[in-house]
Amino acid sequence: MTRNLRADAVRNREALIAAATAEFAARGAEASVAEIARRAGIGKGTVFRHFPTKDHLLAAVLMDRMESLHAEGERLLGAPDAGEALLEFMMFAGEQKQRLDLSLLVTASPEVLAVPEVAGAQARMFAIFDALTDRARAAGAVRDDVTGTDVGLLMCAPGHLAAPFAEERPELWRRYMALIFDGLRPAGAHPLPPG
Amino acid sequence: MTRNLRADAVRNREALIAAATAEFAARGAEASVAEIARRAGIGKGTVFRHFPTKDHLLAAVLMDRMESLHAEGERLLGAPDAGEALLEFMMFAGEQKQRLDLSLLVTASPEVLAVPEVAGAQARMFAIFDALTDRARAAGAVRDDVTGTDVGLLMCAPGHLAAPFAEERPELWRRYMALIFDGLRPAGAHPLPPG
DNA sequence: CGCCAACCGGACCGCCCGGTCCGTTTATCT
């Protein structure tokens, strides 16, 4: 069945995933395998024995993040204020210490989506987006035309937008997340005419 | 002074810029010089005689777009409704037929900013962002804490977010632009506490 | 302790990139 890994293999695998997480966080999907291996203190060959492809390695890293989002989302489904819960969720998503590009999760490349577990994890993640959004909408905290997909996409933006100022204004992304959430509120809504 | 180009050189230069515009629009800044040359029907060597560097070629393309934004912005500064003018400007920016990634203009790479004309054009462009935003703010159409820089950054988002759905929902980006603009309105504003 | 399979890691491959070079073509001027 699941063949037991040798002790050193386990150690290396852990170091590899840690290094990959850090490196993908820093450089995005274009991070190089050689650099990840160097950072993990192992050879490039070892990387490819643990994962057949760079995309499979990326997939493993993304899975963690998606599960994390999923868990926090489920927790917040139990929060009393549905609107506040949605905002809190978006902030949690943007926060990810290792500021892994959220759009790697939300709009994942075809290659990593080809890994079946990733597709499943992404589907579960979007289900949580929907659940949180439906609840907020039912509570009248967001306007009627907002969907879970909208939330998933929109919450990716602040990270990108604020990235150039991450040094001098590390909290700028929070302001943009709040701004965008305000756009979701029913108060000043001016939705486009359908068409 | 400015040495006259030979007729064929002029033709090739035009074809080159057209091809570069299309290719950068389609593939972003990672478009390859070889492909641009092929598309223009010229050799790669010719590209580098007209522009010393790929970045200089990209710079030439970006300049056009920035001037276009600048012109439309100045036109809209004369529009009666300041708030409507700002929204219209954002829509114009998102529209750019060749949907050239706006963030190439707004958060240009250090390399292309090293081309002095680009830096100047970008500064003029940001000045227009500020002018339009100041006027909208003075008219009470957007909240007090919104700056021209905010507008410049935020208006880049819809293009990215809607890109994966560009095929089946080509107008989705408009909805997001409107949503984001609603977040700028004073109506339902919930700005973050300073800090 | 000694053996062997599991594991390691760096040399190596093919590919594509931005950029250079130079022998060939061609527009232009007389």
Place this chain on the structure above:
DNA sequence: AGATAAACGGACCGGGCGGTCCGGTTGGCG
């Protein structure tokens, strides 16, 4: 038409990438 400089374009270079291979190392079991 012939001369000449301008312009062309593809072969070529160095570098970095993802991925492979295989001789050397090492953990774990009998």
